[in-house]
Amino acid sequence: MTMIAITSTGPSLDDQVDPRFGRAAGFLIVDLETMDTRYIDNGQSQVMAQGAGIQAAQLVARAGAGWVLTGFVGPKAFKALSATGIKVGQNLEGLTIRQALKRFKSGGIEVASGANRAGRGGR
């Protein structure tokens, strides 16, 4: 069974991939076998001054996701996701959730080897 978490601007498959990981509006958790979806709101991480990426990583880990599909991942979030063996597919901004899923299923998404954004943490 593969569960994937996609950063999403809303709860439906036709919403946009949220380009931000840590400060994404939410995560659409998709079970690839049943295509059941579940939306997790990420508002709690959005308001954090720092550590949003780490907290978001905890959320998707707890949801049981094996993959994260998103736009940009910062270094701390990447470290947190890697530590639990969650694979990251990035640079998917501009797609809808449905389009990102299609690309994923066709094997068109590579496992990222590192963060593609500098950290935003600080003040």
Place this chain on the structure above:
Amino acid sequence: MIAAVASGKGGTGKTTVTASLATVWGGPLVAVDLDVEEPNLHLFLRPTIEGREKAHLTVPVVDEARCNCCRACADLCQFAAISVMGSVILTFPEMCHGCGGCFAVCPEKALSCGQRELGEISWGRSGPVDFLSGRLRVGEAMSPPLMRRVKGRLQQMLGSVGGDAIIDAPPGVSCPAVNAVLDSDVILLVTEPTPFGFYDFRLAWQAFAPLGKPLGVVVNRAGLGHDAVYRFCRDQGLPLLAEIPYDRDIAAAYARGRIVADLSPELRETFLSLRGKIGDLARQCRPRKAVHA
């Protein structure tokens, strides 16, 4: 007495005022540069540095053999500096604010003390004035922990020699600026009578007035801009303690690292008078203990 020289807007003349006040102070004084992100008071006071030390923050290090990932530390930490991801515990030392909460709540005693370097504290003398300064490590994101170390040393220095202190604060109204003025007896707000200057001056007033400390205003570059700052001070009953004229010669002297109070007898008198008024303000208002942020 501790006087903090603050501003909302950067570049209004905090260091100009601090250096000039230090020069005319009379009596034992420690001049402190608490703008640890970009200290520059030394450029004007040119102190002889007598000592320096690195400052560190205690951060948690996990003994993975003892940790059972119970999440007590992760649930407590508001900054995700210690996080549990499934059955893996991760630390992000650069996120740690050093509160020590994780050490206190860990039931397995699985945390030991590590260190993150915050920066450097240096001290020395500039003529009759004691000098103290902090410099944040490049890459360090938080300045308040280092500022607290500098203030700790200031208390030691004041405890051993007595006297006053004048603090060159960082600009702005966020944690570093509030930390710099928190332990002072008087806050001096330096502004310029421009729209930008006034806007940030009002923010500074909103941030610092609730601390319940006496506030005084210094208008730098007087003659420029408009009268909004003056009207605001009048309406709020904020005392205008000094005006420094908008003058090309002052700017040129500043650029060469000269002290403005040394430029002319009139300017020296401006700062002598300001020094007296700061003392009056501190005496009028009995110091109240601020609630620690």
